[in-house]
Amino acid sequence: DLSHRYLLFDKLDFEFLYNQRKLHEAYSSKPLEQKFKIVGASSRITEEVSSIQPNKASHIVAYFTKNENLEQRFVTQREKRWKDNQKNIAIILAQLHAQELAKSKKEKKSNKRNAQEGLIEIPNIETANICTNFPLEIGDYIFVRYDLQMCVGRVEALYFEAYNHHCYTREAIKDLNDISYISLHVFMPLHLELFTDKIKEGCYILTHQIPSNIVYHIKQDGVVVEGNFLRLVGNKKRYYFNYFGREDIIEKMLK
Known part of the structure; x- marks a missing residue:
C-alpha cells in the first residue's frame, strides 16, 4: 500500500x-x-x-x-518415517540387550572365568526410557547419536504437532511419539565418562531437530555439570560404557 x-x-x-x-x-x-x-x-x-x-x-x-x-493434518510422511525407524532401532537395541543380559547371567551361573562383570539390566530401552512413570521434561538429559558418536543432550525445549503447526509445550512427555521437534544443548564425548559442550572451534552446539536419533532418556541426577563439562554418574555411567556408548552398538543403529 x-x-x-x-x-x-x-x-x-x-x-x-x-x-x-x-x-x-x-x-x-x-x-x-x-x-x-x-x-x-x-x-x-x-x-x-x-x-x-x-x-x-x-x-x-x-x-x-x-x-x-x-x-x-496429523501425521506427515516424514514424521511417520522417522517414528517407524526410531521404533525399529529401539526394538533391536532392547532385543540385543536382553540377549547379552541372559548370556551374562548364564555365564555367572556356570562360574566361568570370562563371565562379563558389571552388566546390569537397562529398563525401558524399547521406549527410549520415556513412559508414564518416567516422563521426559525440559532440563532432563538423553543419550543422542550423531553419526558414530554417542553424545549427551540436555532438553531445552519440546514441541508437538497440531494441525500442521509445531507448538511449544512445557508438559511432561510420556511417549516419544507425542513430540515432533526437540531442542538440545549437546555435550560431546571427551574422555571416558566426561563430556564437553564446547567444541574446538570455541562454539556450543544447540540443535533443533526431529527426535529421530534419541536413544535413551535419563534424569538430572544421572549427570554432574561443572562449567563446560558433564560427567555421567551412578548407573547411567554403566549404561553408557556397557551398552549405548559401545562402537558395535552404535554401528547397529546405523544399519
Whole structure:
C-alpha cells in the first residue's frame, strides 16, 4: 500500500508498525484481550472483554483453512518415517540387550572365568526410557547419536504437532511419539565418562531437530555439570560404557 510509509530515514519506522499492529489487532505470542459486542435478548448491546489464547485460536483457524486430508493434518510422511525407524532401532537395541543380559547371567551361573562383570539390566530401552512413570521434561538429559558418536543432550525445549503447526509445550512427555521437534544443548564425548559442550572451534552446539536419533532418556541426577563439562554418574555411567556408548552398538543403529 503506497499510502503506508514503513521507512523513516531509510530505517524501519517501528512506531508506525506498532500503531498498525494495534489498528489491525494483529496476532501476538501473548494472550490477547479482544473486545466484542454481544446482543442480548432485549436487543441491548454491551461490550465484553474476552481473553483469547493465541495458540488455541491459531489451531482453530488452521483446522478450518487446512482441513484437506486427515493423514496430512496429523501425521506427515516424514514424521511417520522417522517414528517407524526410531521404533525399529529401539526394538533391536532392547532385543540385543536382553540377549547379552541372559548370556551374562548364564555365564555367572556356570562360574566361568570370562563371565562379563558389571552388566546390569537397562529398563525401558524399547521406549527410549520415556513412559508414564518416567516422563521426559525440559532440563532432563538423553543419550543422542550423531553419526558414530554417542553424545549427551540436555532438553531445552519440546514441541508437538497440531494441525500442521509445531507448538511449544512445557508438559511432561510420556511417549516419544507425542513430540515432533526437540531442542538440545549437546555435550560431546571427551574422555571416558566426561563430556564437553564446547567444541574446538570455541562454539556450543544447540540443535533443533526431529527426535529421530534419541536413544535413551535419563534424569538430572544421572549427570554432574561443572562449567563446560558433564560427567555421567551412578548407573547411567554403566549404561553408557556397557551398552549405548559401545562402537558395535552404535554401528547397529546405523544399519
